[in-house]
Amino acid sequence: MSNLRLGIRAHDLPATSLDELLQQANQYPFTNFQFAPLKLVTLGLGDVNLTPGLATAIFTKMQQQGLSVSLLGCITNLADPDSQNRAKEIHRFENFMSVARYFGNAVVATETGSVSSTGYTTENFEEPAFERVVASVRQIAQSAEKLGTLFAIEPGDNHPIHDLDTTRRLLQAVDSPNLKLVFDPVNLITQANYQQQDQLIDSFLNEFSDKIVAVHLKDFAIINHHCEVCAFGQGQFHRERFIKLITQRFPHLFCTFEGIQPQQIPAAIAELQQWVSLDKF
Structure with missing residues (x-):
């Protein structure tokens, strides 16, 4: 049996303090968090100044409980048409990269955002949005190379980087x-392509295998001709095939539960353990 390193998004656990978060995580065989301070207001974080001291204090407590940070999440709208807003968010992302070493050299990650602040828009699929993302990622890459830090983009079907082609074009441009890359296969599955999910996944893995640093684990169900996201183990995702495939190709890969409720975690873990072993270190 192959192994994976199972984690969870910290903001998917209902904790109101860092100590409580660590206690809740240790009820399960998690080794790591996707840790997004901007989504952890209940822990006293949110849009705080992320300093080396704060990062060290948080990470030291995690290590004492046998936990680490796989991805340091920094939600950044790389496609924002407002250049001032975009510059401010990129600056924050660069600051996260500057303190990533204090989180055990975590990879700093984000989705690519949206042209609209109100939700879905077809403008995300137009060339100006793509070009803004390229410009943003190019700037971040220059900072990352100076800092010696890795950063990751997560493609998603409602974002400017939304399929194999736009992912390929981004990697060629930068x-x-x-x-x-953070690979969330369900983020790329739609009502139009879900029956070809195996081919989509194989193509993504074959083309971008040297770029993938982490995988998200969730599920989907087609309901009334719409693709609805649900917890891992609750839908139509070809889970066994995917898990066996990624652990054979990427032993000990960071795999993160996303959008899962605490009561759904035991069943999801039990299903995983039918196919793979979970790291305990």
């Missing part, structure tokens, strides 16, 4: 060894 040819940086520090630019990596």
